[in-house]
Amino acid sequence: MLKVKLIVFIVSLLFHATNALQTRQKHVIDLTAGPIWTFSSSNGSITGRSIPPGDIYSDLAANGIINDVLKVDNDVAYRWVAQTDWIYKLDFEANEALRNSDLIRLDFDGIDTVAKVYFNDLHLFHADNQFLEYKVRIDPRQLRQGNNTIKVKFASPVKYAAKKRDAYTTLKGHLVPPDCPLEIQHGECHPNFIRKSQASFSWDWGPSIPTVGLFRPVYIRYAYKALLNAVSPAVLPEGDHFKVAVDVDVDCTPFESFLMTLKTQLFIGDTSIDTMLKEQIFCPANGTFNRTISFPVSRSKISLWYPNGYGNATVYLLSTKLTADNYAISDQRLNYIGFRTIELIQDYVDQAHPSKGRNFYFKINDIPIFLKGSNLIPVSALGKPHFDDAHYLIDAAKLANMNTLRLWGGGLFETDDFYEYADRSGILLWHDLMFACALYPTDHHFLKSVSSEVELQVKRLRHHASILVWAGNNENEVAIQTNWWHVPHYNKTEMIEDYKVLYRDTLAPIVKDLDKSRPFLLSSPSNGIETDAVGGVADVPNSEKYGDIHYYNEFIDLWTESNYEIPRCATEFGVQSLPARSTFLDYINKTEYYYTSEATLHRQHHAGGAATLVSMTLSHFDNPPFSSNSTSSKFIGVFTYLTQLHQAIAIQTQTEHYRRWRGRLHADGRGNTMCALYWQLNDVWAAPTWSSIDVNREWKPLHYYARRFFAPVIVSMYLDTDDELYINVVSDRHDLVIKGIVIIDVYLWEANFTPIATLREDVYLNGSGSVQVFSPDFFTMYTGEDDDAPNKYLHRARLVDANNEKKLLAPVAFQPPRKFFRQHIFGDAKIVKLEKRTNTKYTVTLAATSIVPFVWLDLTDSFKKDYKAGFWFSDNAFMLVDETIEVQLNFYQPPNGVSITDLTVCRLDTCGL
Ligand SMILES: *[C@@H]1O[C@H](CO)[C@@H](O)[C@H](O)[C@H]1NC(C)=O
Ligand SMILES: *[C@@H]1O[C@H](CO)[C@@H](O)[C@H](O)[C@H]1NC(C)=O
Numbered sequence: 005m006l007k008v009k010l011i012v013f014i015v016s017l018l019f020h021a022t023n024a025l026q027t028r029q030k031h032v033i034d035l036t037a038g039p040i041w042t043f044s045s046s047n048g049s050i051t052g053r054s055i056p057p058g059d060i061y062s063d064l065a066a067n068g069i070i071n072d073v074l075k076v077d078n079d080v081a082y083r084w085v086a087q088t089d090w091i092y093k094l095d096f097e098a099n100e101a102l103r104n105s106d107l108i109r110l111d112f113d114g115i116d117t118v119a120k121v122y123f124n125d126l127h128l129f130h131a132d133n134q135f136l137e138y139k140v141r142i143d144p145r146q147l148r149q150g151n152n153t154i155k156v157k158f159a160s161p162v163k164y165a166a167k168k169r170d171a172y173t174t175l176k177g178h179l180v181p182p183d184c185p186l187e188i189q190h191g192e193c194h195p196n197f198i199r200k201s202q203a204s205f206s207w208d209w210g211p212s213i214p215t216v217g218l219f220r221p222v223y224i225r226y227a228y229k230a231l232l233n234a235v236s237p238a239v240l241p242e243g244d245h246f247k248v249a250v251d252v253d254v255d256c257t258p259f260e261s262f263l264m265t266l267k268t269q270l271f272i273g274d275t276s277i278d279t280m281l282k283e284q285i286f287c288p289a290n291g292t293f294n295r296t297i298s299f300p301v302s303r304s305k306i307s308l309w310y311p312n313g314y315g316n317a318t319v320y321l322l323s324t325k326l327t328a329d330n331y332a333i334s335d336q337r338l339n340y341i342g343f344r345t346i347e348l349i350q351d352y353v354d355q356a357h358p359s360k361g362r363n364f365y366f367k368i369n370d371i372p373i374f375l376k377g378s379n380l381i382p383v384s385a386l387g388k389p390h391f392d393d394a395h396y397l398i399d400a401a402k403l404a405n406m407n408t409l410r411l412w413g414g415g416l417f418e419t420d421d422f423y424e425y426a427d428r429s430g431i432l433l434w435h436d437l438m439f440a441c442a443l444y445p446t447d448h449h450f451l452k453s454v455s456s457e458v459e460l461q462v463k464r465l466r467h468h469a470s471i472l473v474w475a476g477n478n479e480n481e482v483a484i485q486t487n488w489w490h491v492p493h494y495n496k497t498e499m500i501e502d503y504k505v506l507y508r509d510t511l512a513p514i515v516k517d518l519d520k521s522r523p524f525l526l527s528s529p530s531n532g533i534e535t536d537a538v539g540g541v542a543d544v545p546n547s548e549k550y551g552d553i554h555y556y557n558e559f560i561d562l563w564t565e566s567n568y569e570i571p572r573c574a575t576e577f578g579v580q581s582l583p584a585r586s587t588f589l590d591y592i593n594k595t596e597y598y599y600t601s602e603a604t605l606h607r608q609h610h611a612g613g614a615a616t617l618v619s620m621t622l623s624h625f626d627n628p629p630f631s632s633n634s635t636s637s638k639f640i641g642v643f644t645y646l647t648q649l650h651q652a653i654a655i656q657t658q659t660e661h662y663r664r665w666r667g668r669l670h671a672d673g674r675g676n677t678m679c680a681l682y683w684q685l686n687d688v689w690a691a692p693t694w695s696s697i698d699v700n701r702e703w704k705p706l707h708y709y710a711r712r713f714f715a716p717v718i719v720s721m722y723l724d725t726d727d728e729l730y731i732n733v734v735s736d737r738h739d740l741v742i743k744g745i746v747i748i749d750v751y752l753w754e755a756n757f758t759p760i761a762t763l764r765e766d767v768y769l770n771g772s773g774s775v776q777v778f779s780p781d782f783f784t785m786y787t788g789e790d791d792d793a794p795n796k797y798l799h800r801a802r803l804v805d806a807n808n809e810k811k812l813l814a815p816v817a818f819q820p821p822r823k824f825f826r827q828h829i830f831g832d833a834k835i836v837k838l839e840k841r842t843n844t845k846y847t848v849t850l851a852a853t854s855i856v857p858f859v860w861l862d863l864t865d866s867f868k869k870d871y872k873a874g875f876w877f878s879d880n881a882f883m884l885v886d887e888t889i890e891v892q893l894n895f896y897q898p899p900n901g902v903s904i905t906d907l908t909v910c911r912l913d914t915c916g917l
């Protein structure tokens with residue numbers, strides 16, 4: 005049965021030659037990213053070789069034992085993988101320097117998840133939490149000359165969770181819902197009983213891939229007498245300066261005494277702020293002690309850190325060095341820190357009428373920030389750290405004018421590299437703790453484990469300028485209050501009590517104690533301080549008048565603005581679409597590429613989603629150019645594009661609705677909306693999901709729309725149910741005075757490029773806010789009595805500088821009709837020129853015969869088969885109302901060469917055919 009493909013591994017263990025002096029210096033041996041481990045099933049029937057960090061699915065595939073788990077229905081075919089116990093093993097030779105050390109530590113930056121770890125057959129510890137680091141001392145006497153062995157014996161996460169659930173149910177006499185995911189998710193049960201990415205047991209956007217393995221690096225660190233453990237800087241504003249407090253945990257050789265020098269250096273330009281602590285240490289019996297080094301940093305010395313769109317995201321390097329006695333450097337840690345203040349404002353919108361609710365918005369460096377962005381699910385369903393993908397996604401967020409990503413509670417704490425890249429990119433992170441859409445146990449072991457996890461992660465991450473806020477969980481409060489689950493012997497009162505024990509009484513104090521540089525919220529959505537005031541669980545957690553909301557509805561017209569709520573802050577809202585054909589075909593059999601195929605339905609994890617996607621989409625596209633026979637490949641080709649347009653316009657409508665409520669209050673107190681984070685940025689597999697970028701890095705139309713609707717200044721139109729057109733100008737620029745003119749061109753689909761009417765209106769806006777520009781009754785000027793009239797016109801809005809009408813102050817906006825008719829005759833667009841500008845940038849020239857709706861530029865499937873690094877156009881999924889237009893084509897990495905025949909262009913009635 006066993007088919008082992010021979011793999012070429014690059015290096016074996018590289019141990020440095022040493023001399024006497026170096027034995028007193030810092031030494032790190034990376035046991036991952038090089039050394040070859042072996043793995044085997046616990047009964048020995050399957051074996052292979054591995055270079056962690058990674059996971060068992062990737063290792064089995066690399067050894068030719070299974071295929072790619074992301075393909076066809078392998079997520080279900082390979083269920084046995086996560087039901088098997090696995091052993092990972094590394095033999096290594098200890099060099100002389102290591103053998104001569106008095107202080108040796110084995111550091112696991114992460115273990116996924118349940119494992120017993122052995123060193124030379126000595127049991128070291130038992131791991132059961134993916135979100136913990138495990139750092140253990142190794143007694144130098146345990147080291148062998150020559151061969152040493154590290155063995156990690158993993159237990160099946162699926163069986164472990166089931167065992168824990170059974171024991172808990174027996175003990176408490178009730179289930180902790182949800183006991184299992186919905187059937188349609190093909191998932192595993194009881195993720196709430198294992199501290200592991202909750203989505204790894206399946207989600208409505210993703211497969212069940214309960215990874216097992218060493219998903220983060222493993223190191224041996226050794227030193228002379230003392231070694232750094234945790235180095236945790238905290239940056240807090242204090243009057244006219246910032247205080248940097250670096251908490252340092254030190255490991256030392258018990259009962260040894262030595263002169264410790266602890267030195268921090270903050271590098272600012274050519275200089276540094278140095279702080280030193282010298283102290284004679286007598287190492288205690290437990291081999292650990294801690295110190296804090298604090299120093300002030302004057303505001304005049306540094307530049308503040310700003311989120312994307314507000315200034316530079318400036319970070320500074322902070323070095324922390326530990327030296328024992330007077331020898332060379334013993335150990336050093338590097339962190340990047342930024343200086344900024346964060347306030348969460350929650351005052352009453354109307355002091356005289358508290359029942360109108362409270363504001364809910366963040367100020368950074370005293371500037372109110374409208375949070376614009378999306379929700380991030382794990383960067384990958386598999387274990388290997390995906391630095392490239394993380395950078396790609398953060399870059400793509402920035403390109404779409406986002407300033408915030410929500411790191412959602414069903415996933416993972418990400419790698420250090422991820423947070424550093426977010427810091428540098430000015431992308432704020434709304435950071436959930438890792439609990440989502442479930443209730444959780446509250447026994448002693450569980451509470452202890454999650455307390456350690458939260459303590460560790462907050463200490464690890466608090467210095468990152470990008471982290472905006474911690475939130476205790478995703479949707480667990482609203483789940484209880486809206487009765488998501490009913491289980492015997494566990495009523496709502498008891499659920500609420502357990503909820504409070506976990507989040508309010510256990511985790512909140514830990515976060516608030518360790519991190520005073522950002523706010524903490526109990527849940528998302530929640531009512532903010534109103535939730536705290538009522539003891540942690542509000543009657544209506546999804547209130548429009550307090551805190552944040554999540555909003556989904558597939559039974560309303562998502563292109564109609566008046567269907568939406570008017571919240572303070574929207575942290576989730578979205579609608580599905582299908583991924584690009586080229587993406588789907590990388591993962592499923594071509595014969596299965598139709599909408600109602602087993603393969604497509606297998607990947608639709610949203611209950612009722614297959615049907616609602618059809619009804620929602622086709623409600624806006626009359627007589628689409630395909631047979632209604634969903635088994636034809638023509639249907640899915642065209643339908644893919646239509647779902648993507650439906651999604652883009654729905655999210656545009658909703659986002660601009662929220663942005664238009666910036667700085668405006670309804671008479672009942674709703675309004676002052678300050679966040680729009682749509683669900684979801686990315687994908688982990690090819691499937692119908694809510695993402696704006698698919699798993700092959702392809703931008704869906706929504707991502708291009710986001711680039712426009714998240715621009716700092718927008719001109720925004722919407723067609724109300726009364727068939728009137730409303731036009732607002734919205735600005736997030738507190739520092740900008742807009743003296744502009746809004747120019748509206750009204751086009752008839754059937755006519756040429758000449759508008760049938762043009763209207764102009766002056767607009768003035770000082771600072772951030774939203775102003776309505778046109779009076780609602782202007783539309784009746786030309787629609788007459790025809791019921792379908794609004795659908796016959798296309799409106800273009802441009803905001804130009806009053807003193808220079810050539811200067812656009814916002815992206816050009818189009819208001820599409822509510823419904824598209826196939827019988828309209830559209831213009832044709834052609835690519836007439838492709839010019840290379842740089843290795844990664846090309847200019848594409850398009851020519852059109854008359855108005856072209858929803859121009860979609862793409863690369864051919866065959867080009868995309870060889871080039872997977874990602875690309876984007878400066879604009880796409882737009883209305884073309886000009887004879888020619890130039891668009892930039894950007895590649896994430898230089899392609900081998902591009903010619904005009906690698907490009908395609910289509911429009912509403914031709915895409916997907
Ligand atoms: C190391 O020792 C293990 C047994 O503990 C043995 O299986 C393995 O072959 C040895 N490796 C080397 C390189 O000697
Ligand atoms: C280790 O021992 C020292 C001295 O007895 C004590 O101050 C410290 O709190 C102990 N640390 C831990 C983690 O127990």
Ligand SMILES: *[C@@H]1O[C@H](CO)[C@@H](O)[C@H](O)[C@H]1NC(C)=O
Pocket residue numbers: 251252293294295296
């Ligand atoms: C130092 O360690 C002690 C004992 O573990 C702990 O109570 C204290 O909070 C630690 N101080 C810092 C600054 O980490």
Ligand SMILES: *[C@@H]1O[C@H](CO)[C@@H](O)[C@H](O)[C@H]1NC(C)=O
Pocket residue numbers: 307315316
């Ligand atoms: C931002 O950084 C750029 C490049 O380093 C610099 O030229 C510019 O002055 C900075 N802007 C601000 C507002 O500090």
Ligand SMILES: *[C@@H]1O[C@H](CO)[C@@H](O)[C@H](O)[C@H]1NC(C)=O
Pocket residue numbers: 495496497498
């Ligand atoms: C919920 O259960 C508890 C304990 O069994 C009981 O005291 C309480 O009355 C119940 N509450 C409701 C609303 O049924």
Ligand SMILES: *[C@@H]1O[C@H](CO)[C@@H](O)[C@H](O)[C@H]1NC(C)=O
Pocket residue numbers: 593594595
């Ligand atoms: C694709 O499906 C066809 C028809 O069911 C089958 O004959 C073929 O083997 C499949 N190909 C792959 C690669 O699974």
Ligand SMILES: *[C@@H]1O[C@H](CO)[C@@H](O)[C@H](O)[C@H]1NC(C)=O
Pocket residue numbers: 633634635636637
């Ligand atoms: C739908 O299309 C498929 C393949 O194109 C064909 O085999 C089937 O007969 C069609 N069904 C109907 C009801 O037209």
